[in-house]
Amino acid sequence: MVLGHQRCGAVKAAYESLRDGEPLPGNLQAIVKALQPAYEQAVSEGGADPVETMTRAQVTLTAADLRSNQDLAPLVGKGALAVVGAYYSFDTGKVEVLVGAPS
Numbered sequence: 001m002v003l004g005h006q007r008c009g010a011v012k013a014a015y016e017s018l019r020d021g022e023p024l025p026g027n028l029q030a031i032v033k034a035l036q037p038a039y040e041q042a043v044s045e046g047g048a049d050p051v052e053t054m055t056r057a058q059v060t061l062t063a064a065d066l067r068s069n070q071d072l073a074p075l076v077g078k079g080a081l082a083v084v085g086a087y088y089s090f091d092t093g094k095v096e097v098l099v100g101a102p103s
């Protein structure tokens with residue numbers, strides 16, 4: 001399971017870094033770079049809370065990456081492995097499955 005969560009400080013810091021064009025120090029910039037596709041998706045999707053949109057995008061993108069991984073894809077293909085993307089809300093205490101729930 002790839003589990004994103006509400007009010008993620010890492011995603012928020014990356015969002016602000018990319019929005020403002022201000023790189024974060026040291027190894028943190030590697031995280032910013034990894035989150036850039038989710039940032040771009042969030043910017044194009046819009047929405048009331050861009051950090052939440054970006055978090056959900058990151059979950060979906062990461063789950064897709066894992067599903068297409070050369071070692072995992074065959075297992076996913078024959079139904080031996082599920083890669084589930086989900087979002088955890090602190091406000092509700094609930095985990096919302098976004099993608100990949102086994103049928």
Ligand SMILES: [Zn+2]
Binds near residue numbers: 005007008009010011
């Ligand atoms: Zn977090």
